[in-house]
Amino acid sequence: MGELISGAGKSTRVMEPVLVDGFATTRLKDLLAWAQKYSLFMCPFVTACCGMEFMGVTSPRYDLARFGAEVPRFSPRQSDLLWVVGTITQRQAPVLKRIYEQMAEPKWVVAFGTCASCGGFYDNYATVAGIDKIVPCDVYIPGCPPRPEGVLDGLMLLMDKIARRDNRPAMVKPRVDPVDLPTHGLVQNGLVQLGKKPVSVA
Amino acid sequence: MVWSSSVKSQFLWRDAADLKDQDPRDQMAQRLVDLLKNQFALAVLETHAQHGDETVVLDPGSWHEVCRHLRDAPSAQMDMLTDLTAVDYPDRDPRFEVVAHLYSLQRGHRLRLKTRVGDQNGEHAAVDSLADLWGSANWMERECWDMFGIRFVGHPDLRRILLYPEFIGHPLRRDYPADRIQPLVPYRPEANNEKIAPFGQHEGMPFGRQTHQSAVLGDGRDSELFPEALLGADLSRAH
Numbered sequence: 118m119g120e121l122i123s124g125a126g127k128s129t130r131v132m133e134p135v136l137v138d139g140f141a142t143t144r145l146k147d148l149l150a151w152a153q154k155y156s157l158f159m160c161p162f163v164t165a166c167c168g169m170e171f172m173g174v175t176s177p178r179y180d181l182a183r184f185g186a187e188v189p190r191f192s193p194r195q196s197d198l199l200w201v202v203g204t205i206t207q208r209q210a211p212v213l214k215r216i217y218e219q220m221a222e223p224k225w226v227v228a229f230g231t232c233a234s235c236g237g238f239y240d241n242y243a244t245v246a247g248i249d250k251i252v253p254c255d256v257y258i259p260g261c262p263p264r265p266e267g268v269l270d271g272l273m274l275l276m277d278k279i280a281r282r283d284n285r286p287a288m289v290k291p292r293v294d295p296v297d298l299p300t301h302g303l304v305q306n307g308l309v310q311l312g313k314k315p316v317s318v319a
Numbered sequence: 320m321v322w323s324s325s326v327k328s329q330f331l332w333r334d335a336a337d338l339k340d341q342d343p344r345d346q347m348a349q350r351l352v353d354l355l356k357n358q359f360a361l362a363v364l365e366t367h368a369q370h371g372d373e374t375v376v377l378d379p380g381s382w383h384e385v386c387r388h389l390r391d392a393p394s395a396q397m398d399m400l401t402d403l404t405a406v407d408y409p410d411r412d413p414r415f416e417v418v419a420h421l422y423s424l425q426r427g428h429r430l431r432l433k434t435r436v437g438d439q440n441g442e443h444a445a446v447d448s449l450a451d452l453w454g455s456a457n458w459m460e461r462e463c464w465d466m467f468g469i470r471f472v473g474h475p476d477l478r479r480i481l482l483y484p485e486f487i488g489h490p491l492r493r494d495y496p497a498d499r500i501q502p503l504v505p506y507r508p509e510a511n512n513e514k515i516a517p518f519g520q521h522e523g524m525p526f527g528r529q530t531h532q533s534a535v536l537g538d539g540r541d542s543e544l545f546p547e548a549l550l551g552a553d554l555s556r557a558h
Binding site: 207208210211214240241242243245249250251252253 | 502
């Protein structure tokens with residue numbers, strides 16, 4: 118069976134194949150959420166330098182197609198995921214709001230990069246300090262610009278939120294290099310222990 | 320080249336060794352400055368040079384006349400206006416300095432022109448437009464009007480170019496408050512809102528200041544700074 122362990126709670130049960138194909142029971146809304154999470158049609162609203170990193174994510178090296186979210190629709194009426202990539206100025210805010218309002222429900226918004234999340238270092242008369250002042254935002258991806266890995270983290274976070282039907286906003290957390298973990302890596306008691314086996318700290 | 324004693328006294332740093340090592344185009348600019356001082360004795364208020372770049376400060380009334388001369392005179396041939404902007408010196412009177420950078424594609428020399436306009440309150444900041452001399456002046460003067468509020472008399476279309484028509488004031492003036500924003504779209508109300516940022520206002524960047532509260536009037540204008548906006552505003556939205 119494919120992956121159907123999805124949805125909030127334990128509403129989905131995948132049965133072992135007894136006869137020929139097996140079967141699964143689930144709730145309709147869980148099934149819909151599972152379908153939605155793998156068919157995000159994106160509308161890129163790209164305004165600034167983060168766009169270069171966005172192109173990197175969508176190109177084959179990082180391969181956004183793995184997540185079923187690779188098709189850009191340059192009409193908001195045909196898309197359900199709005200990527201706001203780059204700085205939004207006060208003059209652009211009405212455009213962004215209108216684009217958002219043209220999208221059909223259900224719809225999600227990702228703030229790509231620090232400028233879209235909170236304005237970044239642009240503290241001035243011209244810049245909107247975060248797109249959540251204008252449109253509700255689901256996932257915030259920090260970084261100036263974010264690494265493609267961070268963007269993929271953000272997309273997977275959004276997919277997880279869709280599957281759990283959790284519409285609270287969330288932020289991509291910084292990754293921790295396992296080498297830096299005291300119990301797994303080379304760092305013991307604040308010192309790098311070279312040539313020694315890591316000692317488990319009780 | 321022989322320097323008169325008055326010119327020498329102004330340019331003490333120019334000794335013979337300097338001149339020998341100088342770029343001939345810089346020498347041409349120096350000669351151009353001398354020509355201007357002879358021909359427009361009343362218009363040239365001051366001259367100086369910094370890092371080899373010659374600057375002429377002009378009387379605003381002669382701004383257009385001298386520029387036309389610099390463009391058309393065979394000795395100058397300044398056929399390109401590379402930049403036009405302004406600087407606000409709030410403790411000076413006149414307060415603004417309009418700066419133009421000229422370049423001669425024919426001869427390769429450069430000249431910086433300045434003129435001083437505007438009183439302490441920023442009023443009466445006006446100077447003749449150069450848009451009829453150089454096409455590039457059109458948009459640069461519009462930007463200068465947008466950012467500093469300097470009027471260019473005779474400009475064919477003096478509108479804001481970067482900011483929106485609803486914007487009040489000129490943001491690059493020193494007395495424009497650094498944290499004043501004028502949103503076109505009312506900010507989303509913070510209360511009763513299920514989707515607000517999952518981080519604090521001061522998390523990450525220590526100076527994230529544009530808050531929902533700063534746009535209480537709906538159109539983003541601060542009531543203390545814009546009392547006229549208060550008159551027509553619905554005060555119940557502020558609380």
